[in-house]
Amino acid sequence: MSSAPVTEIDLPGFIADPYPTLARMRATAPVTYVPQLGATLFTRRDDVFREEKRIDLFSSHQPKGLVEKIMGANLMRKDAEAHMAERRALFPALSPRTVRDHLSDQFSGIVAHHLDRLKAKGKADLVKDYALPVSADALRIMTGLTNMTATQMDAASQDMINGCANYSGNPDIAARAHAASAAVDAHIDARLPDLRARPNLSVISVLDQAGLSREQITGNIKVIIGGGQNEPRDAIAGTLWALLTHPDQRLLVETGRATHTDAFNEYVRLVTPIGMVPRRVAKPGHACGIAFEQDETIFFLFSSACRDEAYFNTPDRYDLTRDTGPAIPFGAGPHFCAGAAASRCLVADHAVPAALRSLPNLRLDGEAIFQGWAFRGLTQLPVAWDN
Template identity: 65%
Template sequence: MSSAPTVHIDPAAFHADPYPTLAAMRQNAPVCYVPEMGATLFTRRDDVFREEKRVDLFSSHQPNGLLTKVMGSNLMRKDGEAHMRERKALFPALSPRTVRDVLGPKFREIVQGHIDGLQPLGACDLVTDYAMPVSADALRLITGLTNMEAAEMDAASQAMLDAAANYQRDPEVDRLGYGYADHVLDLIKERLPQLRAAPDMSIISVLDQAGLTLDEIAGNVRVIIGGGQNEPRDAIAGTAWALLTHPDQYAMMANGTADWNAAFDEYVRLVAPIGMSPRRVARPDRACDVEFNADELIFFMFGSACRDADHFTDPNAYDLTRNTGPAIPFGAGPHFCAGAAASRALIAGHALPMLFDQLPNLRLTDDVTFAGWAFRGPLSVPVAWDI
């Protein structure tokens, strides 16, 4: 283990609300070893921003890491040439032009279809009834897995992510996660002949056209299902919650002094849907006055970095007037989220403005509970509107 000071956590309390513990870590032990996770945590924004780029020391290549074991070989767990080869192959599916010309119009159709189905009901849970199917249908389009139902996409994402963060080694969590990983592979095999007959801009198709193997395609699609379902789902429902519980901030949206991009950016700063990224120490070395040994596990805590009081005044508040520039919810180095532009287009461009525009007097009907530290979001967001 590293020479960092040891800090113990209560895993259940940390899962329910990690922010008080993370704030104490930033103040007293910004780089600390947590036995309950078997990892050394980096919690301050500047340390995360700087050290994440040192891939020669803090390597993404983790052949024995949980994410690699669950998802298979993927670009998130590669550095240098190997990473760039797959990132370049992926680029056409998620480029700004593809987002604007191909995905954007389809996103609007997807969102409108779900709102049309909800409007007559007068009430719903934004997580399960809106954000989940909108994100899943968008991801079916993006990946090319049109043979996967929305609920199945969400279940696969959650199961694989849970297994990839299963540091307590719960066997049932592993069973579900690995089972869905196998199922995704079967669905890719089913789609490949169709996409080879009629290539498109979906991820499966562009990776296949670039010459990636079936295992490489599957590993990357699984990882993208994880982040691409979890993050938009939680950010759609979570940003709606933030605006509905902060009427002064929503008033800024209504009078034009803030826009949907600001609402989205401030929410993912406040509650980073992907709260951390693991790395492997590639060699014995020193960073932040801490000695590290080869093959140790470290976590860059994005959720903590985004609430660092050295960069954000009143960091636990939702404030659309703040500069969110220093926030790093999508990472900071060469592994910056490849799907960030598509996520922003879906959420800030369509899902949120259309929701608030078309469901009059949208309002919460009960309290909202959040959970998670590696991946965090609201468990439910019950709302009603006038019909």
């Protein structure tokens, strides 16, 4: 255990709304050990930004960690050249050029399909009925797992993500996570022969063409499913929620004083969908005046860093006029999210503006509910519109 001061938390309350607790940590104990999580948390932006890069001390390699136990070894749990080799292999599938030239038009078609399906209904839950299937269909194309349905993709992602955040050791959550992982393996195995016969720019195909092993492919696909379904789904629903509940900010977009990209950037700063990454202490050492022991666990809290008062005035406010440049919702070091360009394109270029154009007088029609701390997003967003 580190020498950091101890902070006790109410775990159910932290899951419901972590931000007041994180604000107190930033103010009084920015690096603190939390017994309920079994880890030392880094909560200030500069500490997270600096220390995430110290892979010699804070290693991504966590063979006993939940992510690797559930998903298998993957590039997000490797450092230095082992990480970069797999990241280079992945790059052709998710590069900004691939997003622009290959994926963007497909994203547009996916969004149009789901909006056409919704238009006549007059009301929906934008999480379940729109953000979820749009994100899942985009991920099916990106990964190459077109043999999975959108429902199967979302369920696999959520079950694995829940398992990766299961620090309380709930056996039912663990069992569902391992079952979802095995199901994804089976779908990958079923797709590989066809993708070898007809290679394309999907993640499975480019990793296979690069010579990665079956275990490397499955591990990386599963970690991509975890973040690649969770983050865009939550950002689509969340950015729409933010604009619907902040009419003054929506007006800035409608009058051209801000863009949908600004709306996306400010939302993922305010409610960072993937709010935490774990690291293993690789050797005894010091950071931020705290002594760390080998093999203990630390968490970098992106969600807290993105609300750091040192960089963001009134950080709990959704404000499209602020500079979001210092925010690090996609990470800050060598593990910067490989799918950031795809997510921004799907959400800001297609899913959010198309919904606002296609659903006249779109408005809330019930309670919007958020949940989670390591992964946070809306669990429901009931809306109505004129038809």
